[in-house]
Amino acid sequence: MIRVDDLKKTYGQHVAVDGISFQAAKGEIFGLLGPNGAGKTTTISIISGLLEATSGTVTVDGRTMSPTASSVKKVMGVVPQETALYEELTARENLRFWGGLYDMSGSRLKKRVGEVLELIGLIDRSDDAVKTYSGGMKRRLNLGLGLVHEPRLLLLDEPTVGVDPQARLSILDVIREAARNGTTVLYTTHYMQEAEELCQRLAILDHGKILAEGTVDELKKMVGEGEIVTVRGSFTAQQMHQALEGHPHVHAVSLEDHQAMLSVAGDGGTARLLQDLLGQDLEVNGVNVQPPSLEQVFIKLTGRELRD
Template sequence: MTATSTDPSPSPAVPYGDVLVVSELVRRFGDLTAVDGVSFRIAPGETYGLLGPNGAGKTTTISMISGLISADAGTVTVAGQPMGQNRTDVKRHIGLVPQDLAIYPELTGRENLTFFGRLQGLRGKELASRIETVLDLVGLADRAKDATKEYSGGMKRRLNIGIGLLHRPTLLILDEPTVGVDPQSRNAILESVEALSVEGMAVLYTTHYMEEAERLCDRIAIVDSGRIQAEGTRDELIRLVGGVDRIRLSGSGDTAAAAVTLRSLPAVERVDVDRRQLLLTVHDAPTAVAAVVTSATDAGMSLSDVEITRPNLESVFLHLTGKGLRD
């Protein structure tokens, strides 16, 4: 499925700044504080990720944002209006795609979209047009007449996303939408989400897959134990762990002379010698590697292998929490 915009109409100007403002949210379940002072903002057209392991408080946070449960403390503002459990007018700005599938298996894909579209207040030609647009966006136009009980897990997930998009929400909330799907369907879902940001929709995306957050999100909050441990762009977060890359050179020859030569390169911060290997700490390894290889070879080292390691969000999470992302 190609991720292209299917709705050419421009996003209307909005009379507010950020689409979503979350301030000091707290939610307790007995003695457990599931969400502990969470705050963040999402601008129009921005995809914002909540990245953390299962049980980190992501789903509880979005349940409060969407008005499904009340907060013990803190506030949520959507499209400039305060959210509450009885604020139906504010909830109309939100498209919520939950982890649990919200579709009727006996109905076809088109019938599911028609049913939910009517619940959202769509009728007639507007509803028919939106259904066609959404089916195309989520790649289900050719299966629209099939009962959804015949869909694969990935197709059901994509239909779930389509239902959340029907009424053109200002804010789309996706709660781990790729859980339990095959790689092909997962990629199709990610392509659909990428297309939404092109159309100017604000997206809140929760996941425990680091690679999804890196691919989709303009900014990312790393969440653990109900708290935001760090927030920023991918590059800003990686700078928390030093922001440097590593190059491992393996081979034979004069490794000592090569180490001396490599230490003089501007991009090289440190060189450690380990038998027949040189371990380099560098800035921007993809740019520096050509000069590194040339210098090591000219200094008398015969290379058998060159390995580049770059820090990622997994490294950041481990640095901040002392545990792996999926622990």
């Protein structure tokens, strides 16, 4: 449905997007997960035609996208990071105005505005001015604006940043519903957990490059299928490295002085490892055991944590 080939964007010497390629099918929710500055907004802006790429192509339903390709733009709904609402107007008026920009009118527009108000849960407040809304309500309306013309491709740039947990859940539900109705969704976030909950497939983006791509399960397999054991203490990386030598079922995801993240395979493997570490002269003062997560995938790929 959408296909991005070797997309690049440079600002002078600075490479914001460095040759990224991916595809998403009809009705799929595809995620771009990466920290601030990874190139998410730049990528979304190029796809939506707000920015021109330095090189590379974007095709939507086989048609090539460019800032002047207005027929391609019409199949897209764009939800920017910042809300773009008329505060003096009501939710219904904002939606009607936006639908009008996409050549909708009359009973079709009226019906669709009602559906979207229902979908985003604002039907009860639909005739109040937007300036009286909470932050979460404004975010939901912002999402509604991107949906009013029933886009085949929905582009969302971190739509849940700064919203309360309840509004966040309802935003994710609206996105899932749009995808169920056949809309392809391209979703950017720096929240691991959100990417994990929402996206069927995702790409991990850092410094303008895709480091890995796949389903959440495929990505997690990169750090092994067992448990992830994080050990902290006053040991050196070298000491831990030696201590692990007799443990072929243990693989170091990251190993630094005072902290090791280990992937441990097999039943009872973690218990055997911990017994052994404690039996040696390693000073261990904290242990955390978890199933594999995207966070660990990110650490393995970049050597650092993805924090807010």
